[in-house]
Amino acid sequence: MSEETKKAKVIAIVNHKGGCGKTTSTVNLASEFARQGNSVLVVDLDPQANATLHIGNTHPSKVPVSSAELLTGDDSMLPLAVQEETTIEGVSLISGSLALGKAEDELKDLSPRPNEELRSKLQPAIAVFDVILIDCPPSLKLLASNALAAATHVIVPIEAGDQYGLYGAEDLLKKVTQIRRINPDLEMLGALLIKYDDRQTICKLLAGQAEKTFGKLLPEKISQGTAVQKAAVLKTSTHGVDRSSKPARQFRQLAAALAKQLQLKVSDDVLAEEAAA
Ligand SMILES: Nc1ncnc2c1ncn2[C@@H]1O[C@H](COP(=O)(O)OP(=O)(O)OP(=O)(O)O)[C@@H](O)[C@H]1O
Ligand SMILES: [Mg+2]
Structure with missing residues (x-):
């Protein structure tokens, strides 16, 4: 496929519940899609900038053009915002920064289409990358509305051992429905269960409820494992820390399944490596 006709799959990783695994899923899926041979862009839309701290080569406070300036600036910002190199090969980054708080207020007050700024600003990147997370x-x-309006697909990470893990899910679904008015093709890929342990009744209960609420579960669940935190400290993926750890294996299999479903590139070498593992 030529560069001109490429159209990135844009996956928003959304849940307004804090600490449910959004950043972990973003970084590990980005790393796996890149290993499969896809060109990947991570857009950090969080003022906490955890994804940027995880894979960025520059501290969020020192990045001259972050997603905040991209959202509020003119169309010339995109090339300045994209950092081609990160700590993970094949993954580029638009950093998050504290300025996103102010940018959100500015959008509300100044933009004629406050939900659609990101979609409009990312257009040139959609023609270049295979996948944008x-x-x-x-x-x-x-x-979050800007992410959903720019997205082709949505993943909702849910903390499986948390009895309040689905609290507010209805509001999230309402928001998706609302954004479909301006982005009718937005597709729910499903809930992704994080820190899942099939020996715990609460996890099984939550899995059943999440499936009912979101219509589907993603084909892999992610176990709790120390490789996840180690990966953040070492600025790599779970695969980079310990490829045989459960979370690394599960993110690999999830990315391979999603790559097939979304018609992204799938590397035969990676599949062969997986089969031999
Ligand atoms: N599978 C896992 N095993 C162990 N720890 C995990 C796992 N997934 C996530 N964590 C840890 O849980 C915490 C929250 O994860 P993460 O930062 O990905 O959530 P988040 O939804 O992005 O949070 P926020 O809402 O603050 O942005 C982090 O400390 C992360 O390292
Ligand atoms: Mg996060």
Whole structure:
């Protein structure tokens, strides 16, 4: 496929519940899609900038053009915002920054289409990358709306051992429905269960409820494992820390399944490596 006709799959990783695994899923899926041979862009839309701290080569406070300036500036910002190199090969980054809080207020007050700024600003990137992953903040306000309006697909990470893990899910679904008015093709890929342990009744209960609420579960669940935190400290993926750890294996299999479903590139070498593992 020529560069001109490429159209990135844009996946928003959304849940207004804090600490449910959005950034972890973004970074590990980005790393796996890149290993499969796809060109990947991570857009950090969270003022906490955890994805940027995880894979960025520059501290969020020192990045001259972050997603905040991209959202509020003119169309010339995109090339300045995209950092081609990160700590993960094949993954580029638009950093998050604290300025996103102010940018969200500015959008509300100044933009004629406050939900559609990101979609419009990312257009040139959609023609270049195979996949764009948007890491959302723990809120359902304008930043999340912008992510959903720019997205082709949505993933909702859910903390499987948390009895309140589905609290507010209805609001999230309402927001998706609302954004479909301006982005009718937005597709729900499903809930992704994080820190899942099939020996725990609460996890099984939540899995059943999540499936009912979101219509589908993603084909892999992610176990709790120390490789996840180690990966953040070492600025790599779970695969980079310990490829035989459960979370690394599960993110690999999830990415391979999604790559097939979304017609992204799938590397025969990676599949052969997986089969031999
Ligand atoms: N499978 C896992 N095993 C162990 N720890 C995990 C796992 N997934 C996530 N964590 C840890 O849980 C915490 C929250 O994860 P993460 O930062 O990905 O959530 P988040 O939804 O992005 O949070 P926020 O809403 O603050 O942006 C982090 O410390 C992360 O390292
Ligand atoms: Mg996060």
